[in-house]
Structures are given as structure tokens and as C-alpha cells.
Amino acid sequence: MLRYALLRLLGAIPTLLLVIVLAFLMVHAAPGGPFDDARSPHPEVLAAIEATYHLDEPVVQQLGRYLGGLLRGDLGPSFRYPDYSVSELIGIGFPASLKLGVLAMSLAILVGVSAGTFAALRQGSMTDRVVMSFSMTGISIPVFVVAPVLVLLFAVKLHWLPAGWSGSAGVAKYIVPVVTLALPQIAYIARLTRASMIEVLSRDFIRTARAQGLGTRAIIRIHALKPAMLPVLSYMGPAIAAILTGSVVVEQVFGIPGLGASFVNGALNRDYTLVLGIVIFYAALIIALNLVVDLLYGVIDPQVRQR
Amino acid sequence: MSLLNVKDLSIQYGESTVVDKVSFVVRRGESIGLVGESGSGKTQTALGLLGLLPRDARLTGSIRFKGSEIANRSDRELDRIRGRRISMVFQDPMQALNPYLRIGEQLRQVLLQHGLASGVKADQKVVAMLKRVGLQDPERQFRAYPFQLSGGMRQRVMIASALIAEPDLLIADEPTTALDVTVQAQILDLLETLRHDTALLLITHDLGIVAGRCERLLVFEAGKLVETGATTAVFASPQHEHTKTLLALAPRIDRGDILPPVTDKTLLGVEGASVSYRDAHHAELVAVRDVNLSLRESETLAIVGESGSGKSSLVRALLGLIPLKAGRVVFAGRPLEGAVETRAKSLRRDLQLVFQDPAGALNPQMRVQSLVGESLLVHEPALSTPERVQRVTASLATVGLDESFLSRFPHQLSGGQAQRVAIARALILEPKILICDEAVAALDGSVREQVLKVLREVQVNTGMSIIFISHDLAVVRSISHRVAVMYLGRMVEVAETRRLFSAPRHPYTRALLDASPVPDPLVAPQSAPLFGEVPSLIRPPSGCVFHPRCSYSDARCKDKRPELRELDGGRVACHHASETLLKQA
Ligand SMILES: Nc1ncnc2c1ncn2[C@@H]1O[C@H](COP(=O)(O)OP(=O)(O)OP(=O)(O)O)[C@@H](O)[C@H]1O
Ligand code: SF4
Numbered sequence: 065m066l067r068y069a070l071l072r073l074l075g076a077i078p079t080l081l082l083v084i085v086l087a088f089l090m091v092h093a094a095p096g097g098p099f100d101d102a103r104s105p106h107p108e109v110l111a112a113i114e115a116t117y118h119l120d121e122p123v124v125q126q127l128g129r130y131l132g133g134l135l136r137g138d139l140g141p142s143f144r145y146p147d148y149s150v151s152e153l154i155g156i157g158f159p160a161s162l163k164l165g166v167l168a169m170s171l172a173i174l175v176g177v178s179a180g181t182f183a184a185l186r187q188g189s190m191t192d193r194v195v196m197s198f199s200m201t202g203i204s205i206p207v208f209v210v211a212p213v214l215v216l217l218f219a220v221k222l223h224w225l226p227a228g229w230s231g232s233a234g235v236a237k238y239i240v241p242v243v244t245l246a247l248p249q250i251a252y253i254a255r256l257t258r259a260s261m262i263e264v265l266s267r268d269f270i271r272t273a274r275a276q277g278l279g280t281r282a283i284i285r286i287h288a289l290k291p292a293m294l295p296v297l298s299y300m301g302p303a304i305a306a307i308l309t310g311s312v313v314v315e316q317v318f319g320i321p322g323l324g325a326s327f328v329n330g331a332l333n334r335d336y337t338l339v340l341g342i343v344i345f346y347a348a349l350i351i352a353l354n355l356v357v358d359l360l361y362g363v364i365d366p367q368v369r370q371r
Numbered sequence: 372m373s374l375l376n377v378k379d380l381s382i383q384y385g386e387s388t389v390v391d392k393v394s395f396v397v398r399r400g401e402s403i404g405l406v407g408e409s410g411s412g413k414t415q416t417a418l419g420l421l422g423l424l425p426r427d428a429r430l431t432g433s434i435r436f437k438g439s440e441i442a443n444r445s446d447r448e449l450d451r452i453r454g455r456r457i458s459m460v461f462q463d464p465m466q467a468l469n470p471y472l473r474i475g476e477q478l479r480q481v482l483l484q485h486g487l488a489s490g491v492k493a494d495q496k497v498v499a500m501l502k503r504v505g506l507q508d509p510e511r512q513f514r515a516y517p518f519q520l521s522g523g524m525r526q527r528v529m530i531a532s533a534l535i536a537e538p539d540l541l542i543a544d545e546p547t548t549a550l551d552v553t554v555q556a557q558i559l560d561l562l563e564t565l566r567h568d569t570a571l572l573l574i575t576h577d578l579g580i581v582a583g584r585c586e587r588l589l590v591f592e593a594g595k596l597v598e599t600g601a602t603t604a605v606f607a608s609p610q611h612e613h614t615k616t617l618l619a620l621a622p623r624i625d626r627g628d629i630l631p632p633v634t635d636k637t638l639l640g641v642e643g644a645s646v647s648y649r650d651a652h653h654a655e656l657v658a659v660r661d662v663n664l665s666l667r668e669s670e671t672l673a674i675v676g677e678s679g680s681g682k683s684s685l686v687r688a689l690l691g692l693i694p695l696k697a698g699r700v701v702f703a704g705r706p707l708e709g710a711v712e713t714r715a716k717s718l719r720r721d722l723q724l725v726f727q728d729p730a731g732a733l734n735p736q737m738r739v740q741s742l743v744g745e746s747l748l749v750h751e752p753a754l755s756t757p758e759r760v761q762r763v764t765a766s767l768a769t770v771g772l773d774e775s776f777l778s779r780f781p782h783q784l785s786g787g788q789a790q791r792v793a794i795a796r797a798l799i800l801e802p803k804i805l806i807c808d809e810a811v812a813a814l815d816g817s818v819r820e821q822v823l824k825v826l827r828e829v830q831v832n833t834g835m836s837i838i839f840i841s842h843d844l845a846v847v848r849s850i851s852h853r854v855a856v857m858y859l860g861r862m863v864e865v866a867e868t869r870r871l872f873s874a875p876r877h878p879y880t881r882a883l884l885d886a887s888p889v890p891d892p893l894v895a896p897q898s899a900p901l902f903g904e905v906p907s908l909i910r911p912p913s914g915c916v917f918h919p920r921c922s923y924s925d926a927r928c929k930d931k932r933p934e935l936r937e938l939d940g941g942r943v944a945c946h947h948a949s950e951t952l953l954k955q956a
């Protein structure tokens with residue numbers, strides 16, 4: 065198992081490297097530089113700035129320099145906020161995004177798995193159909209539609225929850241953004257859980273457990289939940305990626321000062337080092353979480369663990 | 372008072388009735404055999420008793436357990452009885468145990484559920500139970516997962532979980548069908564010794580199993596209970612026609628059949644053949660080691676042995692489906708070598724194979740006509756379509772299927788019909804050798820007899836030779852001229868069928884014979900002749916590979932591998948195969 069984990073870790077390095085190089089080249093190929101807007105400085109000043117940031121060197125050399133910096137954990141300076149390094153900016157924005165993401169993911173798993181199991185146990189019933197049609201809706205409506213609707217409903221109309229971020233305190237301000245972010249994942253996880261739970265419940269060992277007199281609850285908890293979670297677990301990779309992308313929109317809509325918001329601002333301001341830094345940070349995060357998910361497989365499936 | 376009183380039990384799915392007004396009683400502590408062919412409703416009845424039928428099933432009638440009605444009761448009520456008062460052992464222990472849960476935990480849950488023990492007490496009880504069913508080192512096995520155990524061990528765990536609550540009734544549905552014969556004998560012994568005063572309802576298609584072990588019999592046919600009575604009485608004078616047929620068709624290891632004569636021209640010779648595989652860890656696994664064999668014209672040679680003995684690997688290598696690692700094969704005086712694709716067409720048609728699973732071997736999208744005629748397109752492309760159809764029809768006729776089958780798809784065939792189509796497909800090329808790999812293992816008595824009869828007839832008419840692979844000695848006895856016994860990749864004994872069955876020379880052959888159930892209550896069932904199970908091929912035992920399970924083994928057996936040598940007109944690989952020794956045993 066440990067060997068397997070190490071191998072997987074080594075295997076992730078080329079992937080990450082590829083992502084970095086591609087992202088770097090793409091940002092470079094984007095039209096326009098950070099300093100050529102309407103108020104363009106004097107060409108000589110520009111040349112001086114470019115020299116400071118090594119923008120006058122050939123791309124390959126810049127890439128090499130960038131990679132060298134990465135090894136030291138240095139993502140370079142921000143073009144827009146020269147007082148900060150990109151790493152510092154990420155450090156400022158990440159906590160809010162992390163909280164949002166973790167809450168959304170937990171909510172999605174908790175509600176999704178329960179609803180899916182519930183529906184599987186009452187396959188074909190009214191409850192089942194309600195859960196399923198709800199989740200169909202959840203999957204098909206995009207975040208940028210859900211978010212404003214929830215705000216309108218709960219904050220503006222009902223005044224149950226605060227509409228904005230700044231000014232309001234406590235957990236209440238998290239509710240709408242978290243629900244918005246989690247909704248499509250709840251829907252997807254519920255469908256997955258339902259399908260795999262139905263499959264697991266039809267297996268012979270469930271019949272054995274029933275013949276042993278174990279009640280439905282014990283059967284789900286002891287026998288069915290683990291194997292039924294395997295497909296949900298494989299969906300965790302894509303789910304994490306979806307939550308990350310979703311958070312970019314959600315943070316923008318609700319004005320949350322997170323990493324997603326920094327990313328959008330960075331892009332609008334042509335702060336290329338910042339954009340690049342966030343992309344790489346997220347890529348590394350996704351790769352790492354996927355690794356964790358893979359290892360979790362071993363926890364659930366003893367035959368995987370043996371390898 | 373009877374323990375279980377079933378009255379007019381019927382089970383329906385929509386319009387079809389799969390169990391039809393069945394009534395019987397089970398008394399305290401008695402053992403009852405429930406026999407019948409596949410699909411006769413045995414399993415459905417058992418599931419019905421425990422309220423475990425699928426939701427679309429409709430159950431009517433009355434099931435009284437200790438006087439109270441349990442038919443169509445809620446799960447909540449039944450959960451107090453299931454596993455506690457009535458428990459069940461299922462056929463396939465790999466599927467029936469939870470692969471994600473340690474076996475100790477699976478047993479412990481039964482105790483917790485019924486409030487019989489908890490905490491350390493429960494753990495101790497589980498370990499004690501695992502020990503009673505014969506698991507070595509039960510403390511360690513407590514933490515094992517099912518996939519880490521052999522098939523026999525898993526079934527022992529299954530039995531442990533069914534008996535741990537000391538129920539009043541144990542229902543065992545084909546508890547040994549998935550196991551090797553020597554292990555089957557062990558499991559049946561275990562059920563008998565452990566159940567004490569728990570009544571046993573033993574479901575099986577094998578009359579040999581119930582003959583020596585059950586006091587009474589229930590005979591099912593197409594959902595109906597057609598005969599019931601004391602086992603000895605039913606065997607001695609069956610009343611119902613169906614019982615008579617079942618008894619007549621039960622293959623008997625203690626009786627042989629008359630076979631077509633054999634020539635003494637050698638058709639196929641195998642010399643020093645070895646086959647090896649690499650497992651997931653790239654370790655070499657020698658599945659067949661140094662096997663010598665010959666097959667004469669018009670002869671049926673059976674190859675028998677338990678799982679892992681290398682029977683299938685050997686014939687696959689003959690056919691060129693997998694490479695030989697060493698040795699050679701000579702067919703009709705010419706060497707037979709290389710992969711099947713590289714062999715001459717004529718050689719390919721001379722050797723034909725029929726598999727165990729007929730449904731899997733037939734393309735579900737093709738009609739019988741194309742399935743059977745397909746190979747003619749390759750081997751006799753000059754044939755016109757009407758000629759081809761004629762050949763197909765003739766080939767189907769030899770296996771007893773008429774023209775109405777030409778346009779059917781595989782899913783429209785029963786198991787026996789599908790197997791006969793597979794045989795027709797092999798026979799249409801008029802092979803010199805037909806290789807049957809467990810070709811009748813999945814078939815019911817009557818269907819199996821049809822297929823065996825077809826094989827014998829074709830042999831008489833065409834002089835074809837047959838290699839017949841089977842784990843079932845009783846079937847082998849009725850069809851083969853000679854038998855080769857394999858164990859762990861080695862040939863341990865080869866002899867004429869009659870000689871082998873009446874006077875086995877190798878201790879393993881003898882154990883196989885003793886373990887095979889005889890469908891006759893007057894023949895006392897042998898207690899399991901062998902302990903343990905077939906060891907792993909990856910680390911085969913030293914010296915004689917059979918020595919860890921052999922009751923005759925001594926120091927020499929451990930060190931030195933016995934060569935196959937001539938004895939009594941056969942050949943046997945055993946240091947102690949002298950006549951007296953084995954006869955006394
Ligand atoms: N879920 C189901 N829906 C409809 N018919 C079913 C269902 N399950 C079983 N049957 C039918 O019920 C009949 C009896 O099946 P059952 O499994 O009891 O046979 P069996 O005697 O146990 O056979 P075997 O020896 O093959 O196990 C069969 O005709 C089968 O096709
Ligand atoms: S050689 Fe020894 S161990 Fe092997 S079968 Fe003969 S007596 Fe048994």
C-alpha cells in the first residue's frame with residue numbers, strides 16, 4: 065500500500081509538469097501584455113519594466129526561470145500588486161475559498177448519499193421519483209442561474225439570510241453560496257448513490273445478511289454502504305474540479321474575497337503571473353486530492369489494499 | 372409437534388407459477404433432502420420459507436413455524452426468526468459472503484443482531500465457532516477477508532454464520548455444488564457433525580448427496596412436490612414416474628456402461644508436455660508438468676481432477692490455444708505444433724472443442740443455422756448454400772434437434788439444447804478428436820444423459836476419439852474407456868476405466884472415488900477421505916505433490932518425486948502404490 069502510494073505520487077509529477085508548461089505557454093500566447101493598456105508608459109520605461117520582469121527574454125528561458133522559482137515555492141511577483149508576491153496573494157485568498165469548498169463538498173456528500181440511499185430503498189415509489197426529478201433539475205441548471213435565484217428568494221424576498229458578504233457575520237453568510245455550489249453535486253451524487261446502492265442491494269451477500277436477520281438499517285450501514293460508495297468515490301475527482309470552477313463564479317456573484325475572485329480580477333487586469341500561479345496551485349490541489357481519493361479506494365476495498 | 376408446517380405453498384411471478392401448492396412438514400432435528408432438477412422450484416421454496424423472495428413474487432399458502440404463521444409477515448417480524456431460528460447456507464460462498472467485510476465481523480453481526488453476545492464475549496464466540504468449523508488459527512482468520520480464503524474455507528465460514536445462533540432449522544441450498552468432490556465430502560460431514568438438534572433441509576440436484584445423509588426426501592418436479600417419503604423407501608421403490616427417471620438417470624460411480632470397442636491404433640501422443648503461466652506478480656506457475664499421454668482411435672479418454680489440476684490447460688495446449696512450455700504432441704504421425712492460427716486448416720478441423728458453458732460459447736446474435744454452419748464457410752467454401760443447410764440439418768439431427776431449431780437464437784434454447792448446438796457445431800467438421808471440457812457439468816440428469824448418448828452414438832458411427840474432461844467421476848465412468856487422473860499439474864494415475872474404479876492404485880484416485888457420493892442409501896456414505904484442500908500451484912509441495920494430504924505419506928514422499936510407472940496394466944505415480952497397501956485401506 066505504501067509502495068503504491070509512493071508510486072502514484074511519483075506518477076503525478078509528470079502530469080503536474082505538463083500542466084505547468086501548458087498553462088505557462090497559453091498565458092504567454094494570450095494577446096496583450098500587462099502593461100499595454102490605454103495609459104501606456106513611455107517605450108523606454110516599458111523596456112525597463114520588461115527587463116525587470118525578464119519579459120524581454122525568449123520564452124524558453126522565461127519558462128526555465130519560472131520553473132526554477134517554482135522549485136523554491138516562488139510563483140513570482142504580481143504584476144498588478146507589486147508589493148505582493150503571487151504566493152502571498154494566494155495565501156490571502158485561499159482560506160475563504162477553502163472554507164467554501166469544504167463546506168460545499170461535505171454538504172454534497174452528506175445530502176447526496178442520504179437522498180440516494182433513501183431513493184434506492186424506495187425504488188419506484190413517490191419519494192424515489194421526487195428525489196430523482198429534483199436531482200435531474202439540480203444537474204441541468206447552471207450555477208450562475210441558481211445563485212441569483214437563491215439570493216432573490218432567501219435574502220431579498222424572505223429576508224432569512226444576508227444577501228452580501230461584507231458586513232454580515234457568522235455562518236449565515238455561507239449558507240446561500242455553499243448551497244449554490246453544492247446543489248449540482250448533491251444532485252449528481254444522489255443519482256450515483258441511488259444507482260450503485262440498487263446494484264449492491266441486489267448482490268447475493270445482501271441476501272445472506274437478510275437471511276441472518278439483519279434489519280434494513282444494519283444491512284445498509286454494515287454491508288451495503290462501503291461497496292456502494294465506490295462509484296461515488298471515483299466521482300470525487302471530477303466533483304472537486306467542479307467545485308473549484310464553480311467557486312470562481314460563486315465568489316464573484318456573492319463578492320467573497322476568495323481565490324476565485326482573485327483569479328477573475330487577475331484575468332481582467334492581465335495580471336498574468338497571478339493567473340498562472342492560481343492555475344498551477346489549483347492543478348496541484350486537484351492532482352493531490354485525486355491521489356487521496358485513490359488511496360481511499362484501498363481503505364474501502366481490501367483487494368485493492370493488497371497491491 | 373412439527374417444527375415447520377408448510378401447507379399449499381405457491382409462488383407466482385405474474386402469470387407463471389414456479390411453486391405450486393406444496394405441502395410438507397419438518398420435524399425437530401430431522402434431516403430432509405429436497406431434490407429436483409434445475410428450475411423445479413427448490414430455491415424459490417427455500418427463499419419463500421424465509422420471506423426472502425424478490426418483490427414481484429407472490430406467495431400464498433401457509434407456513435407455520437413452531438405453531439405460528441410466518442408466511443407474508445413483515446421484515447421486522449421475520450428478522451427475529453431469520454438467522455436465529457431458521458438460517459440458510461447458500462450455494463456460492465464467494466458471492467454469498469460480503470467481500471468488503473472481515474469474516475469475523477460478518478459472524479459477529481449475527482450475534483449482535485440477535486442479542487446473543489456483545490463486546491469481547493461476541494468475539495470469543497465467533498473465534499470458537501470458526502474453530503469448530505475447522506478453520507486453523509481462528510484468531511487470525513477472524514480478521515481475514517473472504518477472498519483470502521479457499522472455496523472450501525469460505526463455505527465453512529458460511530456454515531459457521533448459519534449455525535452460530537444455534538437455530539432450530541438450517542436450510543442449505545446446494546451447499547457443495549461449487550466445490551471439489553473431496554471438499555464436498557468434508558463440508559457435508561461438517562454439516563452433519565455440527566448441527567446437533569438443528570433440523571436440516573438439504574437442497575440438491577445430486578441424489579448421491581441425499582442418499583446417505585437424509586432421513587426423508589421431498590422430490591420436486593416443475594414446481595410441484597411429486598413424492599415424499601423415507602429416503603430408503605423412495606430409493607427402493609419410487610412411486611412417481613419422475614422419481615423413477617431421476618433415479619435411473621443419476622450417474623453411478625459404482626456401475627459402468629457398455630462402450631463401443633476401441634482400436635489399438637494410436638491417434639494422438641503427448642510427450643513430456645508442460646504448460647506454465649505467469650501470475651500477477653510475474654511468478655511462474657506451472658499448471659501442467661511433464662505429462663505423457665496417448666489416445667487411440669475411437670477411444671474416449673477421460674481426464675479427471677479437482678480445480679487447479681491442469682486439465683483444461685493441458686487440452687488448451689493440445690489445441691494450440693496456449694503455448695507448450697516443453698514437450699511435444701504428435702497427431703496421426705505428424706507433430707502438432709505452434710499456435711492454432713498457424714496450423715494447417717485440416718489439422719484445425721480434426722480437433723474440435725466443446726466448452727462447459729454453452730450459452731457463453733454461442734454468439735447471442737446469430738441463429739442456430741449460422742452458428743453451426745459458420746465453420747463450413749472456412750473449411751468447405753465450395754459448398755452451395757442449400758448444401759450447407761443440408762449439412763447443418765444433418766449435424767443437428769445427430770444431436771437430436773430437428774429443423775425447427777435452425778432459425779432460433781441462443782436465448783431461445785434450453786441449457787441442454789444449447790450444449791447440443793455447440794456439439795453439432797463441433798461435429799459438422801467431422802473431427803477426428805472431440806475435446807469436451809466439462810461439457811455436461813452444467814446440465815441436468817436427463818439432458819446430460821441425452822448429450823452423453825449423442826457422444827457415444829457419434830463415436831460408434833464415425834470412429835471419432837473423445838477427450839472428456841470432468842471433475843465428476845460418476846459421469847466419467849459411464850462414457851470413458853480409459854481415465855487419466857491429474858493432481859496439481861501432474862498425471863498421477865492412468866488406467867482402464869474398470870480397473871481404475873474397482874482397484875485404484877494411487878491414494879488420490881482412491882480418495883476421489885471415496886468422496887464421490889453414491890445415489891443409494893444402502894451404500895454407507897464414506898466420511899471425508901481427505902483433509903485440506905488443493906494447495907497453491909505457485910508453491911507446490913516438495914517431493915510427491917500429494918504428500919500433505921496423503922495418509923500413506925512418509926519421509927521419502929516428502930523428498931522424492933514418484934515417477935509414473937507401469938503397474939497392473941496402468942501407470943501410477945506413487946512410492947507406495949503396491950497392491951496390498953491400497954486394498955487394505
Ligand atoms: N425473479 C424471478 N422472476 C420470475 N421467475 C423466476 C424468478 N426467479 C426464479 N424464477 C423461476 O422460478 C423457477 C424455479 O426456480 P428455482 O430457482 O427455485 O429453481 P431450482 O430448483 O432452485 O433450480 P436450480 O437447481 O437450477 O437452482 C424457474 O423456472 C425460474 O426461472
Ligand atoms: S508417493 Fe507417498 S505421498 Fe505421494 S501418493 Fe504415494 S504414498 Fe502418498
Ligand SMILES: [Mg+2]
Nearest residue numbers: 413414415544
Ligand atoms: Mg437453486
